[in-house]
Amino acid sequence: MIGNVYVIGSYSTKFQKWPDKSGKALTRDALVGALRDAQLNDAGVVENAYFSNCGMGVIWGQDMVRGHSMMAPLVEEGLFPERAPIINVEGACASGSMAFHLAWKDILSGLHDVSLAIGMDKFYHPDMQLVLTAFENGIDREDKDRLIGEYRTVAETCGQDFQFGDNRTIFMDTYAMQACWHMWKWGTTQNQIAVGASKNHYNGSLNPKAQYQFEVPVEKVLSDYMVSYPLTRSMCAPIGDGAAAAILCSETFFNTLPPSVRERSIKVRASVLSSGKHRPINEPGLSKWAADKAYQMAGLGPEDIHVAEVHDATAFCEIYQAEMMGFCPIGTGGKFIESGATMLDGKIPINTSGGLISKGHPIGATGLSMIYEIATQLRGEAGPRQVKNACVGLVENGGGVISVEEMACGVTLLGKP
Structure with missing residues (x-):
């Protein structure tokens, strides 16, 4: 293993029925919240993302490129770096932990210093x-x-x-x-x-x-x-909608952060x-x-x-x-x-x-x-x-x-x- 891995940013939207909020809007809320929590003004330091989702294909008709679709506007806004890989993760209700695990492994391997795990689903739909x-x-x-x-x-x-x-x-x-x-x-x-x-x-x-x-x-x-x-x-x-995210980093990156971030960071x-x-x-x-x-x-x-x-x-x-x-x-x-x-x-x-x-x-x-x-x-x-x-x-x-x-x-x- 290469040093420790830390969670420097973490965020969850409120979970509820969000009929007037799109999946892209919920995804944006989770990413912005995690970036702010980590006090990262430069989203370009995030090197990749694992996107967790289960229901978009059957319920909303968006399959195959779920994370890429949800995060494309975030690239245009400068909230996620251009060309950075986005990997779709699906494992039923355990998908979020899978995304987190994969982000963690990327950092342990030395491949990345900063990795994002983000999940979103909208399960409230008029057609039950x-x-x-x-x-x-x-x-x-x-x-x-x-x-x-x-x-x-x-x-x-x-x-x-x-x-x-x-x-x-x-x-x-x-x-x-x-x-x-x-x-x-x-x-x-x-x-x-x-x-x-x-x-x-x-x-x-x-x-x-x-x-x-x-x-x-x-x-x-x-x-x-x-x-x-x-x-x-x-x-x-209950059935509901929402999004959550975690930003993980290596010990090398952790040591460059201000004390206000390091003091609130969590070790995996x-x-x-x-x-x-x-x-x-x-x-x-x-x-x-x-x-x-x-x-x-x-x-x-x-x-x-x-x-x-x-x-x-x-x-x-x-x-x-x-x-x-x-x-x-x-x-x-x-x-x-x-x-x-x-x-x-x-x-x-x-x-x-x-x-x-x-x-x-x-x-x-x-x-x-x-x-x-x-x-x-x-x-x-x-x-x-x-x-x-x-x-x-x-x-x-x-x-x-x-x-x-x-x-x-x-x-x-x-x-x-």
Whole structure:
């Protein structure tokens, strides 16, 4: 490895429905925000970009050259250098972490001194069928029958029915069945899932960039509209739009920066990607593999993490990922969340941003928005949701579905310099 890699600029737009804002405008907002955060007056120092996006092809008809199309106006404005390479990245909901990982690797290799990871998606669209089709592209469509068969087997094991069909989202249905199995195997309760959801809605109420900025008491989480048992609407991430970005640099470039930038910079301690497989449901998932490797890379353990953002496309996912990240033993995630351990003043605060279920989940931007939240926490700039003495943070970002786990996952460890 060639020195350290630092995040010197990080930014996220507010996540919400942006019907009157184009993808190019959201992309511009994220880049300008990251440049300002890094105090970079000369955008020409950025040598390349990895552009994360998932929905533009199916929903908006822009495929193949998504990032190039979104960033072409930024080149004309002098916000991104001419001729610099733009690489399109797509890995379902894990795309943002993939873009970040690739930018990180470019700097580690010595190829670049400054690299940009930027993600944008617009999933709000009047034609919901287009949106549902886009989401279904996150599975192996050629082997769809195998996926459905595996979930039906899981459903039979725990005495449930696997619901699947038109006008439903397959992701919520698969997460619901994983939750049902966890309830059957480990005694996790719907109330424990609701406690986690309520906690994240509270955190979202403190986050001005969250899509939902209101509290939802546990009883209202439970009484909300049932999406797919045991998951109610308040336990599920909403559809929305947004963009986020991170600017990474080498130690050589870092040393040329003014103290005001270096003092707010964040060191990348580890970045690991993993891929899913067809696995037995009682076998630990791909995120545990990635987390274990990230801890080893950084010389850290779960006990060293002060704050974490995990991919809670549903509130059950936080229970599961708390186990996979090693914050609690496997099978005890429900009790762990119920105990208050993941609250802002708990043992390991998780999803201080409000998580996906409150902050929002515009797929291509999600992983980078999680980086932004952890950077904000480590800088001590999170305001009323600030975790005390946060020095090391973790991001877990998963995407797609194969069998009973995600297709892809990224785990990133960040720390103060």
